[in-house]
Amino acid sequence: MKYDFLFKRGRIVDPANDRDFIGDIAVKGDKVAKVEEEIDDSLAEQVIDIRGKVIMPGIIDTHCHVARPKAKGAGYRMLINAGVTTAIDFEGPIEVIKREITEYGCGLNVAVLEAIYPENGIKSKNPPVEELKKIINKNLDSGAIGIKILGGHYPLTPEATYNIFQITHQEKGYMGFHVGTTKTGSNILGVEEAVKLAEGNPLHIAHVNAYCRGYVED
Known part of the structure; x- marks a missing residue:
């Protein structure tokens, strides 16, 4: 078989197979056909x-x-130059990302978690469940893969945070959280609270503002 491309003498890093060595990679079509320490140039x-x-x-x-x-579009170019082929934007807005990709191009896969906070989809720090369901489903229907709460900047009540966790999980969305509610703040206590509010459902903790000194024993 004649390969289309042969990449020679590069440092091959393959974490999935625990390999890190100098070698060659042959490509046929859009597939890696062979990976060896030495492949004949011919x-x-x-x-x-x-x-x-x-x-x-x-x-x-x-x-x-x-x-x-x-x-x-500079952000997309920076990611590509760093070797990123898939990225998750942890705030959106998804409509801005759609517009940027259309206008400037992209070159990689981009998924979005849409942030919701007062004045951005909800009206208060403790909105009713029906209001939350409406905005969460609207964002997911628009193409977001999930929801993010910006608790460190726009903390919601524990009740609202819990409801967003539950609704997003029920709708099979990805849940991101910048730790913090109106009760605990963005600190180690907020992390403990987040785990309890999630009730065992998947939760991506993205940020914690404060370090834990004073909250735990040294």
Whole structure:
């Protein structure tokens, strides 16, 4: 078989298979066809010397913020240059990201957690369940894969936080949380509270503002 491309003498990093070595990678079509310490140059249409460079699977960035209209798509380019092929934006708005991708291009997979807080989808720190259901479903229907609460900046009541956790889980959304409610704040006590409010459901804790000195024994 003749390969389309042969990448030679690069540092191959393959965490899934616990491999880190200098070697060659052959590509056929859109698939990696062979990975070896040495592959014959004559087996490829094009040989590319990547000596001194790292070649590895695309990075998945599970927490970034790229929805920045004034940046004119710079965030996407920075991610690509860092080797990221899939990124999760932890705030949105998803409509801004859609517009940026259309206008400036993207070049990678982008998923979005839509942030909800007073004046951005809800009217207060303790909105009724029906209001929460409406905005959560609206965001998921718009293409967001989940919801984020910005508790460290816009804390909601524990009751509202709990309800958002529950509704998002019921709707099979991904739940992100910048720790903090009106009761605990964004600190180690807030982390403890978050675990209790999640009731065993998946929860991505994205930020904690304060360190724990004074809250736990040294």
